[in-house]
Amino acid sequence: MMTSVDRENIDAILATDCGSTTTKAILVERTGEDYRLIARGEAPTTVEAPFEDVTRGVLNAVREVEEIAGRKILDGETIVTPRNGGEGVDLYLSTSSAGGGLQMMVAGVVKSMTAESAQRAALGAGAIVMDVIASNDGRRPHEKIARIRHLRPDMILLSGGIDGGTTAHVAELAELISAADPKARLGAGFDLPVIYAGNIDARKIVEDRLGDKTALVITDNIRPVLEVENLRPARTKIHDLFLEHVMAHAPGYKKLMSWTNVPIMPTPGAVGAIVEGIAKEEKIEVVGVDIGGATTDVFSVFQGVFNRTVSANLGMSYSISNVLAEAGIENIVRWVPFEMDETDLRNRIKNKMIRPTTIPQTLEELLVEHAIAREALRLAFVQHKLLAVGLKGVQQQRTISDTFEQETSGETLVNLETLNLLVGSGGILSHAPRRAQAALLLVDSFLPEGVTSLAVDSIFMMPQLGVLSTVHRRAASQVFKNDCLIELGTCIAPIGQGKERSECLSVKLSSPTGETEERKIKFGEMALVPLGLGADAKLKYELERGFELGQGLPRSGEIKVRGGVVGIIIDCRGRRPFLLPESREKLISKLREWSRAISAYPE
Amino acid sequence: MAHAYTPGLTVTRSVLLRRERKLPLKGKVLVKLGDKVTAETDVASTELPGQVETVNLSNILGLPPADVGGCLLVKMGDHLKNGQVIARSKSFFGLFKSEAKATCECTLEAVSDITGQAILRQPPIPVKVTAYIDGKVCAVKAEEGVTVEAFGSFIQGIFGVGGETAGQIHFAAQAPDDALTDSEIGNDVDRKIVVGGSIVTYSAIERARERGAKAIIVGGLDDKDLRTFLGYDLGVAITGSEEKGITIIITEGFGRMPMAERTFGLLKELSGKKASATGATQIRAGVLRPEIVVPFDGAGEKDIASLPSSQGLSLGSVVRVIRQPDFGKIGKVTSLPPELRTLETESKVRVLELEFASGEKVILPRANVEIIGGE
Numbered sequence: 001m002m003t004s005v006d007r008e009n010i011d012a013i014l015a016t017d018c019g020s021t022t023t024k025a026i027l028v029e030r031t032g033e034d035y036r037l038i039a040r041g042e043a044p045t046t047v048e049a050p051f052e053d054v055t056r057g058v059l060n061a062v063r064e065v066e067e068i069a070g071r072k073i074l075d076g077e078t079i080v081t082p083r084n085g086g087e088g089v090d091l092y093l094s095t096s097s098a099g100g101g102l103q104m105m106v107a108g109v110v111k112s113m114t115a116e117s118a119q120r121a122a123l124g125a126g127a128i129v130m131d132v133i134a135s136n137d138g139r140r141p142h143e144k145i146a147r148i149r150h151l152r153p154d155m156i157l158l159s160g161g162i163d164g165g166t167t168a169h170v171a172e173l174a175e176l177i178s179a180a181d182p183k184a185r186l187g188a189g190f191d192l193p194v195i196y197a198g199n200i201d202a203r204k205i206v207e208d209r210l211g212d213k214t215a216l217v218i219t220d221n222i223r224p225v226l227e228v229e230n231l232r233p234a235r236t237k238i239h240d241l242f243l244e245h246v247m248a249h250a251p252g253y254k255k256l257m258s259w260t261n262v263p264i265m266p267t268p269g270a271v272g273a274i275v276e277g278i279a280k281e282e283k284i285e286v287v288g289v290d291i292g293g294a295t296t297d298v299f300s301v302f303q304g305v306f307n308r309t310v311s312a313n314l315g316m317s318y319s320i321s322n323v324l325a326e327a328g329i330e331n332i333v334r335w336v337p338f339e340m341d342e343t344d345l346r347n348r349i350k351n352k353m354i355r356p357t358t359i360p361q362t363l364e365e366l367l368v369e370h371a372i373a374r375e376a377l378r379l380a381f382v383q384h385k386l387l388a389v390g391l392k393g394v395q396q397q398r399t400i401s402d403t404f405e406q407e408t409s410g411e412t413l414v415n416l417e418t419l420n421l422l423v424g425s426g427g428i429l430s431h432a433p434r435r436a437q438a439a440l441l442l443v444d445s446f447l448p449e450g451v452t453s454l455a456v457d458s459i460f461m462m463p464q465l466g467v468l469s470t471v472h473r474r475a476a477s478q479v480f481k482n483d484c485l486i487e488l489g490t491c492i493a494p495i496g497q498g499k500e501r502s503e504c505l506s507v508k509l510s511s512p513t514g515e516t517e518e519r520k521i522k523f524g525e526m527a528l529v530p531l532g533l534g535a536d537a538k539l540k541y542e543l544e545r546g547f548e549l550g551q552g553l554p555r556s557g558e559i560k561v562r563g564g565v566v567g568i569i570i571d572c573r574g575r576r577p578f579l580l581p582e583s584r585e586k587l588i589s590k591l592r593e594w595s596r597a598i599s600a601y602p603e
Numbered sequence: 604m605a606h607a608y609t610p611g612l613t614v615t616r617s618v619l620l621r622r623e624r625k626l627p628l629k630g631k632v633l634v635k636l637g638d639k640v641t642a643e644t645d646v647a648s649t650e651l652p653g654q655v656e657t658v659n660l661s662n663i664l665g666l667p668p669a670d671v672g673g674c675l676l677v678k679m680g681d682h683l684k685n686g687q688v689i690a691r692s693k694s695f696f697g698l699f700k701s702e703a704k705a706t707c708e709c710t711l712e713a714v715s716d717i718t719g720q721a722i723l724r725q726p727p728i729p730v731k732v733t734a735y736i737d738g739k740v741c742a743v744k745a746e747e748g749v750t751v752e753a754f755g756s757f758i759q760g761i762f763g764v765g766g767e768t769a770g771q772i773h774f775a776a777q778a779p780d781d782a783l784t785d786s787e788i789g790n791d792v793d794r795k796i797v798v799g800g801s802i803v804t805y806s807a808i809e810r811a812r813e814r815g816a817k818a819i820i821v822g823g824l825d826d827k828d829l830r831t832f833l834g835y836d837l838g839v840a841i842t843g844s845e846e847k848g849i850t851i852i853i854t855e856g857f858g859r860m861p862m863a864e865r866t867f868g869l870l871k872e873l874s875g876k877k878a879s880a881t882g883a884t885q886i887r888a889g890v891l892r893p894e895i896v897v898p899f900d901g902a903g904e905k906d907i908a909s910l911p912s913s914q915g916l917s918l919g920s921v922v923r924v925i926r927q928p929d930f931g932k933i934g935k936v937t938s939l940p941p942e943l944r945t946l947e948t949e950s951k952v953r954v955l956e957l958e959f960a961s962g963e964k965v966i967l968p969r970a971n972v973e974i975i976g977g978e
Contacts, residue, residue, distance in 0.1 A: 044970075082857070101842075128839055145627050145651060150844050151886075168713050168722055179628045179651070312839065322838035346826035347858035348927070353840055354762045354856060354886060358734060359927040359952065359970045365927055366948040433949035533724060 007472055012089040014065070014073060014081075015269055015464035016058050018045055018096040018256075021317050021356055022427065023057035025065045026461050027089070028468070028479050035475040036481035038519070040459050041070035044357050044379070046252070053252035057261070078261055092469065094260050094461040096253070097292060099266035100244050102312050105153040107133040107177065109160035113368040116197065117222045118159040121197070121234040127155075128313045128322075133176070135160075135169045148180035155191065155241055156182070156214075157234060158206065161199030163224045170202040173211040181213055185254035190249055191215040192470035193241040197222045197234040215245060242266070262471050266475070268310050269296040270466025271425060274480065275299040276306045277469060284420035287446065289377060290462065291426035292319035293356055296380035302413040313379040316373060317356030318429050324349050327375035334580055335371035335444070338364070363602060364576060373428045379444030385412045416449040417550035419493070423485070424453045430460035436528075436600040439488045439566045449495050449575050450550035452511040453562055454488040487533060489564030493571040496547035497579075498523035504547060504572040508540040509561070519570065524590070526597040533564030539568070569598055612854070612892065614866050614975070618787045619897060620757055620957040621741065625748035627651065630795050635720070635742050640734035640751060642769035642879045647732045647748045653725030656706050661719020663703040681711050682854040689721055734765050736879045737898045741911030753898035756873055758854070758866055763882025764833065765850030765851050765891030767808045768796070770817035772897070776800035780861035783821055787812040790841065792816040796878050796895070798870050801861040803851070804920040805831050811849060820870065820895060822931075824859030843883025843891075850882040852893040855923075860931045863923065865975065873897045896953070922972035929967070933975070934959040 011030040013035075023045045027038045041064025046056035059077055066073050072087045080088025089091060104127040108115025111134035130151045133144050148156070152224050156177060177194065183193045194214040196206045203218055204589040210216045220233040257264055268290070275288035279301035288299040296314040300307050313322045324332060329342055336345070348368055350360065360366040424430075426443050432438040438456045446453075463482050469476035494505055504523040510516050512535055521527045531537055542556040543549065553559070561568055573594075581587045597602050630649020631911035632639060660671045674690040677683060705711075710721040713905040724869040734740075738753030773795035775787040784798025785806040799807075803821040805828035811819055830836050833845065854866050862870075878897045885891040916922070920936045939957035945951050946964060952968045959965070 083653070120627070130841065147844065151841065158921065166720065170719060171713075181628065181811070276863065323838075325836035325838035343825050343827050346830075347856075348760075350826045350829075350857040351926075351930070352839075355925045356886065357970055359968050360946075360948055361926055361968055361971060362928055362947050364953075365949075430948065440796070444645050 007474075009204050010090040010472060010475070012083055013091045013093070013468065013472070014079065014089040014477060015093045015461075015468055016061060016095075017270075017461075018047075018054050018057065018094065018098055018464040019267065019292055019344050020047075020295070020315070021045055023054075023061045023406050024373040024460060024464070025058070025061035026464050027065050027069050027071075032473075034482070035478045037461070038071075039065045039477050040461065041065035041068060044306040047250055051251075053255070054096070054250060055252045055255050058256060058259075076110050080199040081259075091261050091471070092259060093262055093265075093464065094256060095265045095267045095270040095466045095467045096250075097295065097463075098159055102127040102154050102238070103130050103151075104128070104155045104157060104238070105131050105133060105148060105151060106157045107159065107173045108198070109135045109166065111174070113226075114159045114161065114223050117231065118197070118234070119158050119230050120229070121159075121222050122157050122238065125404040128319075133173065135172060144176050145180040148177060148182050152184070153182065153192070154184065155238065155245070156194045157238065158194055159211075159222050159234075161202060161221075161223075163221050165199055165201075167199055167202040167205055170198050171205045171209065172204075174206045178209045179212055184245070184249065190245065193217065193245045195219060195234060195241065196235045199239075200224075205480045208586075215241075217241060220538045232433040235366060243306065244488070245444050260356045260574045262467070264556075265463075265467040265470070267330070267463045268295075268299075268308060270463040271297060272299050272308045272465040273422065274462050274476075275433065275468055276301060277477075278421065278423070279306070282421075285415070285418050286383075286421045286423065287414070287419055288462075289380065289425065289429075289442075289446075290351070291316060291373060291376060291380070291424075291428055293427070294319050295425075297374050298384035300384065300414055302415055302418070305413055307384070307413065307586065308385040309380070311376075311383050313374045314380050314383075316369065316376065316426075317352060319451075320349055320376075323372050323376045326379055327433055331375050332371050334587060335374045335489075335591070336368060337588050337595065338367070339367075339584075339588070367601065369428065370432075370437065373441055374445045381446055385414045404415070416447065416452075419448055419452050420450055420451045421455060422491075423457070425457035425460060425462045427460060430457050432456075434600060435486065435488055435565045436598050439491075439569060439596060440595070440600045442488075443491050443493070443569060443571055447493070447575060447578050448491050449493055450548075450553070451559055451561070452491045453492070454491055454564070454566070454569070456484045456486050456488055458484055487562065487564035489531065489568055490561040491569045491571055492539075492541070492549070492561070493573075493575055494543055495550055495575040497577075498544065498546060500524045503544045503568060505544070507568075507570065509537055509568065510540075511535060511537045521570050521572045523572050523574065525575060526594045527572075527596040528566070529568040529570065531567050533560065535561060535563035536562055537563065566598065608650060612761060612973070612975075614668070614758050614863070614869060616756050616869060616872075617754065618757050619752060619754055620736070620738075621750050622735055622754045623748065623750050624735060625744075626732055626746075627730060629746040629798050630730075630746075632749055634734075634740050634743075634749060636740055637650070638740045639738075640740060641737045642733060642735055644734045645731040646733075646734050646740070646751070649730050650727035651730050653709070656709065656725065658689065658703055658706060658721045658723060660690050660703045660714065662722050664690060664701045666692060666719070668876055671719045671721075672714060674940065675714065677711055679713065680709055681719050683709050683711060683723070726765065735881075736896050737877065743837055745966045753894055753896070754900070755898035756869060757897075758820075758869065758895040760852035760854045760884075760893035760895070761856055762842075762881075763850065763852040763884050764829070764837075764845045765818070765847055765882040766843050767879065767881040768817040768850045769877065769879040770794050770796040770798050772798060772870060772874050772876055773816075774871065776862075776867075779864060782859070783807050783819070783967070787815070788814060790814060790922040796820060797872075798867075799862075800867070802859040804828065808832055808849065808851065812847070818848060818852065818882075820854065820880070822851045822853065822855040822862035823858050824851065824853050826857050829857075835945050840884055840886040841879065842885075843940075845882075846925075852878055852880060852882055852895065855931055856925070856927065858930075858937075863931075863933060863975070871897075916969065916972075916974065921975050923975055924967060924971060925973050926968075926971040929959075929965060932959055932962060934965075936972075937964065939969075 043060030106118035115134040277285040294315040712724045713722040741752040742750035767821040781800030788810040796818040799821035934957035943951040944954045
């Protein structure tokens with residue numbers, strides 16, 4: 001693996017992203033002074049049986065790039081690097097989220113206290129919590145042992161006791177784990193990572209019992225005293241171990257690591273680097289989302305603070321059934337613009353779960369997937385808002401009286417009113433047949449307020465550009481601006497409530513070419529005002545009483561808006577709260593009306 | 604995508620299978636290398652530490668935790684009878700006396716001077732691991748377990764719930780598209796593995812369970828019924844530890860799905876034979892699918908690992924459609940056009956042309972078929 005990169009002599013770059021479902025490859029080349037995207041290929045990820053080798057999917061995706069670019073990159077099953085004349089590339093990079101997300105077990109002494117804190121820590125780190133083991137969970141020790149063995153977690157978080165409290169129960173839990181001698185899911189022959197974040201007095205006890213059998217890491221107690229929950233150190237350790245142990249032991253990764261010129265970067269980390277970069281360069285507040293097969297990652301930069309959450313149980317393939325379980329069938333049905341039998345919808349979702357690589361073939365199937373995606377995005381954003389708290393919230397203070405409360409205390413940094421840019425990435429958004437669909441999904445799920453620019457990752461290559469930005473910022477930046485980020489336009493969503501069909505907003509758009517367009521939009525309606533890609537325009541607006549655009553903007557005035565491939569979306573469906581009609585018949589009619597208003601789906 | 608590699612499920616008449624049978628913790632292997640075993644044979648056993656109970660001595664005796672140790676009447680590691688006095692408080696002039704008693708037959712394992720809790724460990728629990736399949740012990744790992752091998756028929760399902768079981772294959776369907784309702788569940792399903800057709804109803808599952816059936820193998824199942832059966836909405840497909848008294852394996856998918864002719868036909872051939880089955884499913888990296896194994900005496904058959912399951916799609920490949928609108932249909936690949944085609948959704952994707960047995964031809968995304976594996 002090459003560690004230093006000669007930036008000046010790089011003309012051809014290959015970058016792959018091994019997702020849980022699909023492996024994507026891009027070829028970037030220098031033409032004159034600029035780096036541009038030349039070709040993109042994809043193939044199913046091959047971490048699962050019968051291949052169990054991530055490099056098969058990489059090679060298949062690269063072969064597609066070869067076909068499209070009409071250029072040789074591979075020599076048999078080897079990526080030719082450095083470039084040899086017209087063959088091969090100068091730099092090969094990769095990101096990865098393959099492996100179906102992080103799956104953890106957590107253990108704590110008291111189910112409703114330390115075990116619950118451990119669960120929060122694991123969830124916050126983006127894990128699927130497969131089971132919560134507690135001293136008082138009612139199961140017999142051998143049942144717990146069998147459970148640990150059966151579930152094959154990627155990692156175990158062991159907590160228990162306040163500092164100076166009981167050590168016996170922690171010892172008992174450590175003994176259970178030791179007795180289970182759990183084997184890691186991926187990569188036989190390596191020790192399962194166990195994080196101990198419990199009573200400081202029990203560290204030695206835990207080390208004695210688990211030190212030899214597991215890859216034990218000790219960190220600060222997540223519940224040092226009853227009233228304080230300190231989750232950050234455990235979460236950080238979970239992230240570190242996921243990269244070091246779990247991902248590195250996924251099938252074929254050793255080989256893949258030997259191919260790349262710089263270390264493989266986790267997909268959320270790479271996308272995060274790009275989102276943070278946009279916020280810094282443009283000095284704006286940004287929310288980015290990457291919805292994948294197993295996970296949905298949300299990134300935000302508010303008040304200069306970058307936050308990232310990984311909702312490992314919300315995704316469009318492996319985790320699709322969990323979206324149903326968490327959102328509830330009624331929340332998914334509310335986005336389906338036709339009558340649908342609950343049994344049929346449930347079966348479709350489960351069928352996608354058991355065969356995660358299939359794609360919608362009919363329009364009806366596409367609409368159903370988009371309905372589920374809205375809920376996955378919405379829930380991931382809810383989780384993000386709960387966890388994206390200021391640095392002062394590292395230690396979450398809880399009083400004894402609200403020790404049992406589930407809500408995260410502390411103010412979220414996320415403020416939709418001040419949000420400047422909402423960027424979507426991931427298969428369902430990047431591959432939406434019409435860009436207006438991606439725009440509508442983002443607006444419905446995130447409910448931006450006031451004036452917000454919308455963008456989408458054109459062909460789902462933010463992860464690859466994220467890792468490229470760490471070694472060749474100029475190339476990454478040029479491809480990002482020219483080929484990756486597709487500006488969808490601007491969403492204008494007045495905050496407030498009104499009566500159905502009552503006046504809400506009047507706008508007059510003056511385009512740079514001198515053309516003007518005037519619209520009056522009623523409450524409950526959406527509208528699309530055309531303004532092309534790259535065009536800036538002045539928009540005069542006048543809001544009815546009871547509505548505002550936030551950020552102290554007056555009820556009438558003029559703002560600058562930026563066009564895009566979709567245009568200016570006016571969303572007068574109301575905010576705080578955003579309400580959908582209760583009658584199914586009316587809801588279907590409204591969903592269709594909104595879809596028509598922005599030409600989202602074929603009629 | 605240029606390469607569609609949905610591997611599909613293995614359905615094969617004759618193959619060599621090996622299954623590792625390991626104890627949850629070290630113990631004793633009960634069989635020898637080369638021993639013939641049945642699914643029910645105990646191949647290894649161990650004793651798991653008994654259940655733990657706690658007695659709060661500090662509260663009972665009304666003493667600070669640090670003083671509890673001085674009141675103990677028994678020693679660490681002592682065997683105690685249920686009701687035996689563990690500790691007695693030193694009374695004030697003998698007037699007030701408090702006693703803490705063992706709440707079960709147990710061993711005193713620990714007393715905490717921080718919490719004042721006594722940890723009582725119940726007698727060890729014997730745990731046995733069975734062979735799971737009828738076969739021969741082909742490897743022994745001292746103190747840990749064995750590997751059992753068998754020749755036999757092997758059928759993978761797409762999804763299941765419930766753990767390992769074994770029983771005689773019993774047909775409750777005449778054709779692959781028959782629905783398995785409660786009226787098809789007779790009194791003769793006790794200890795049987797019941798094979799249905801396209802779907803099983805919740806009431807049929809309940810009746811089969813009541814009448815002692817070990818498992819149900821069927822083409823499809825409504826998710827709504829799965830939810831009723833489990834009592835919760837299954838979020839992530841990690842199953843196998845459900846203790847519902849019956850194992851369910853679906854071979855095609857959710858909803859009404861006629862069982863693939865080949866699977867149905869093979870099971871029909873095996874009707875009356877003893878099968879082992881597990882519903883354990885994990886859909887993620889390191890995927891686990893449910894399985895039905897019907898061992899028989901044989902030799903020189905192919906190893907499961909040698910089955911051709913990794914080939915790509917080619918002209919003539921037999922595939923199953925795994926997405927609406929032709930979900931479940933089986934056809935032969937008649938064309939693999941290289942160019943992208945536009946679907947009804949307006950997506951541009953790689954497609955293939957498929958001919959069904961009826962002669963009807965359809966164009967489908969390559970991602971929406973799976974190769975039917977096995978021989």
